[in-house]
Amino acid sequence: MKKSTKAAVGTLLVAALFAGVWLAERLAGANSMLVTVLEKGAIYALIAVSMNLLNGFTGLFSLGQAGFMLVGAYTYAIFTIPAARRMAVYQYYQGGIVQFELPCLLAIVLAGVVAAAFAALVGLPVLRLKSDYLAIATLGFAEIIRAVIQYDKLGPLTNGSNLLKTYPTFDTALFPFAVAGVCIAVILMLIHSTYGRACKAIRDDEIAAEAMGINLFRHKLLSFVISSFFAGVGGALLAMYQGTVQANAFKSSMTYEILLIVVIGGMGSVTGSVLASFLFIACSEWWLRFLDVETFIGTVQVPLLRSGFRMVVFSVVIMAVVLFYRRGIMGDREFSLDAIARAFSGKKRKGARAK
Amino acid sequence: MSTVLRVKDVTMQFGGVVAIDNLSMHVDEGEIVALIGPNGAGKTTAFNCITGVYEPTNGEIAFGDCIIARSHPTGKMKKLYAGAHADKYLGARVRLSPDKITRLGIARTFQNIRLFKSQTAFENVLIATHLRRTSNPFTATLHINAAEERRMRERAMEMLETVGLADSAGELATSLPYGQQRRLEIARALATQPKLLLLDEPAAGMNPQETDELGAFIREIKDRFQLTVFMIEHHMNLVMDISDRIYVIDFGRQIAEGAPAEVRDNPAVIAAYLGVDEE
Ligand SMILES: Nc1ncnc2c1ncn2[C@@H]1O[C@H](COP(=O)(O)OP(=O)(O)OP(=O)(O)O)[C@@H](O)[C@H]1O
Ligand SMILES: [Mg+2]
Numbered sequence: 001m002k003k004s005t006k007a008a009v010g011t012l013l014v015a016a017l018f019a020g021v022w023l024a025e026r027l028a029g030a031n032s033m034l035v036t037v038l039e040k041g042a043i044y045a046l047i048a049v050s051m052n053l054l055n056g057f058t059g060l061f062s063l064g065q066a067g068f069m070l071v072g073a074y075t076y077a078i079f080t081i082p083a084a085r086r087m088a089v090y091q092y093y094q095g096g097i098v099q100f101e102l103p104c105l106l107a108i109v110l111a112g113v114v115a116a117a118f119a120a121l122v123g124l125p126v127l128r129l130k131s132d133y134l135a136i137a138t139l140g141f142a143e144i145i146r147a148v149i150q151y152d153k154l155g156p157l158t159n160g161s162n163l164l165k166t167y168p169t170f171d172t173a174l175f176p177f178a179v180a181g182v183c184i185a186v187i188l189m190l191i192h193s194t195y196g197r198a199c200k201a202i203r204d205d206e207i208a209a210e211a212m213g214i215n216l217f218r219h220k221l222l223s224f225v226i227s228s229f230f231a232g233v234g235g236a237l238l239a240m241y242q243g244t245v246q247a248n249a250f251k252s253s254m255t256y257e258i259l260l261i262v263v264i265g266g267m268g269s270v271t272g273s274v275l276a277s278f279l280f281i282a283c284s285e286w287w288l289r290f291l292d293v294e295t296f297i298g299t300v301q302v303p304l305l306r307s308g309f310r311m312v313v314f315s316v317v318i319m320a321v322v323l324f325y326r327r328g329i330m331g332d333r334e335f336s337l338d339a340i341a342r343a344f345s346g347k348k349r350k351g352a353r354a355k
Numbered sequence: 356m357s358t359v360l361r362v363k364d365v366t367m368q369f370g371g372v373v374a375i376d377n378l379s380m381h382v383d384e385g386e387i388v389a390l391i392g393p394n395g396a397g398k399t400t401a402f403n404c405i406t407g408v409y410e411p412t413n414g415e416i417a418f419g420d421c422i423i424a425r426s427h428p429t430g431k432m433k434k435l436y437a438g439a440h441a442d443k444y445l446g447a448r449v450r451l452s453p454d455k456i457t458r459l460g461i462a463r464t465f466q467n468i469r470l471f472k473s474q475t476a477f478e479n480v481l482i483a484t485h486l487r488r489t490s491n492p493f494t495a496t497l498h499i500n501a502a503e504e505r506r507m508r509e510r511a512m513e514m515l516e517t518v519g520l521a522d523s524a525g526e527l528a529t530s531l532p533y534g535q536q537r538r539l540e541i542a543r544a545l546a547t548q549p550k551l552l553l554l555d556e557p558a559a560g561m562n563p564q565e566t567d568e569l570g571a572f573i574r575e576i577k578d579r580f581q582l583t584v585f586m587i588e589h590h591m592n593l594v595m596d597i598s599d600r601i602y603v604i605d606f607g608r609q610i611a612e613g614a615p616a617e618v619r620d621n622p623a624v625i626a627a628y629l630g631v632d633e634e
Binding site for chain 2: 186189190193194195197198200201203204205207208209210211212213214215216222226268332
């Protein structure tokens with residue numbers, strides 16, 4: 001397919017997507033399940049893609065996504081609560097120490113930067129060691145940061161264990177779609193750059209990658225920091241979606257949810273992560289809700305259906321995916337215009353991908 | 356003629372196993388030098404020391420004027436050390452990492468082929484152009500480095516053409532026949548723009564015809580890219596045909612060195628190889 005046609009079709013598709021979201025919001029209403037799924041799905045898509053950049057494309061296993069989201073969410077909330085409301089929010093801390101507010105978009109970027117800075121702090125010592133240590137270190141980081149942020153002495157900054165609220169949120173699903181869309185596009189561009197290729201080389205064979213002159217430490221750190229940046233941005237979006245932030249919501253189970261999305265979508269497939277995010281959120285927020293509700297048919301209670309059963313079903317799904325469907329929905333393939341064009345024209349891919 | 360590679364008194368000991376024992380070798384500019392010896396003699400280990408995969412237990416390795424490794428036994432190894440010259444290389448230790456050594460100009464292939472398995476032949480070579488980049492993560496992500504990207508792709512394609520794999524550029528690297536995978540590894544090594552090329556059993560797994568062609572091919576790339584070649588190989592015809600000099604090692608120790616004709620008739624060499632045959 002020619003580059004110009006591809007660009008045109010791509011632009012049309014993106015426009016259609018946004019029009020679709022806009023229309024869905026109009027028709028279904030802003031508080032509908034559909035809009036919830038669209039909003040949360042877009043946010044999770046970004047976070048899953050950021051995790052995939054690390055786990056799927058660089059072959060580094062991190063379990064700290066919730067920690068970096070937490071950092072992003074708090075950064076966003078802390079710096080956007082209007083000065084006039086700070087007295088009420090930080091009621092136990094005399095209004096807190098931050099007495100200014102940043103514009104929303106700037107605060108979202110800052111959320112990413114702070115998360116990235118924490119990642120550098122964790123990564124600098126750990127990434128020189130064998131890769132396995134990263135999983136442990138990031139898991140530890142996520143647990144520690146959750147506790148530290150609620151530490152009373154930090155209250156003037158983080159409001160201790162109290163809620164952060166009354167910061168600006170979004171009122172249309174178009175907002176998370178736009179932010180997540182731009183971020184995912186940037187990640188895709190990175191993956192398709194020479195640095196992305198170096199990361200994939202590290203994933204495939206560290207010894208060979210190093211023999212090709214690739215500095216393992218530097219590229220792993222790069223991937224980890226960028227991944228965490230976007231997890232931080234995702235955390236900021238999640239804070240906006242929820243309307244309030246409290247550290248205890250960012251448990252490791254959140255990381256596992258995202259890991260599940262990445263695995264279901266396919267390690268090393270960006271489009272897979274995006275599809276799986278919407279699928280996962282739709283199931284957990286909407287389609288499978290009934291599993292948690294005690295249901296009676298006549299006077300007979302339907303067995304198994306009670307609070308918590310949904311998670312049991314999820315766990316079974318994870319195991320099924322891992323056992324029988326290890327490559328996920330997309331494997332490491334991507335959903336691209338070229339692929340669709342090929343499928344329609346029935347042509348087999350051949351020759352170099354050299355452009 | 357200047358010396359490209361100098362290995363001085365190198366001993367590599369794994370726990371109690373002395374894999375390389377007080378080995379000294381040198382390779383001069385423009386030479387094709389072979390390193391031969393029975394299985395388990397320590398040939399690959401020598402390459403791993405030169406390329407920075409292992410840190411020698413003792414000794415010094417220099418590439419041109421640059422010392423890339425220099426060390427002496429420390430810690431637990433002090434007691435365990437069974438090699439020579441334990442006091443000769445005291446002082447500051449030097450250990451360049453494999454990626455730095457490649458950037459200095461030593462490229463290698465692997466005995467147990469290590470291609471990037473999820474990538475095409477073309478992408479495998481393309482990755483090897485990354486080390487000479489001038490872009491940073493920002494310019495590369497924003498695709499501001501279009502000129503560089505084009506150069507990388509052209510160079511990768513040129514290397515594929517050099518090894519005769521241009522037609523397989525889009526194939527998954529690991530789906531290629533064995534002999535072609537070996538040549539792809541050579542293309543990948545060449546793409547790093549080396550001065551010294553280390554080949555670890557390049558003919559292993561090749562059919563007789565491919566092996567015959569390999570000798571001429573190595574000479575050809577040597578001349579075209581002004582390389583110096585250091586090669587581990589078991590195919591004696593190939594070794595005798597293209598080498599300027601040969602090092603023979605057994606049990607990590609050098610047992611002979613010289614021109615092909617000298618080495619072939621050396622009793623120690625014959626004994627080492629016959630010894631293996633009798634096993
Ligand atoms: N990482 C290691 N740890 C322990 N022992 C090792 C290690 N690497 C190599 N050795 C030992 O060093 C010796 C030399 O191995 P090496 O692979 O260098 O032999 P080689 O000459 O390349 O043999 P071949 O012709 O079979 O490739 C062997 O006895 C091997 O077991
Ligand atoms: Mg070997």
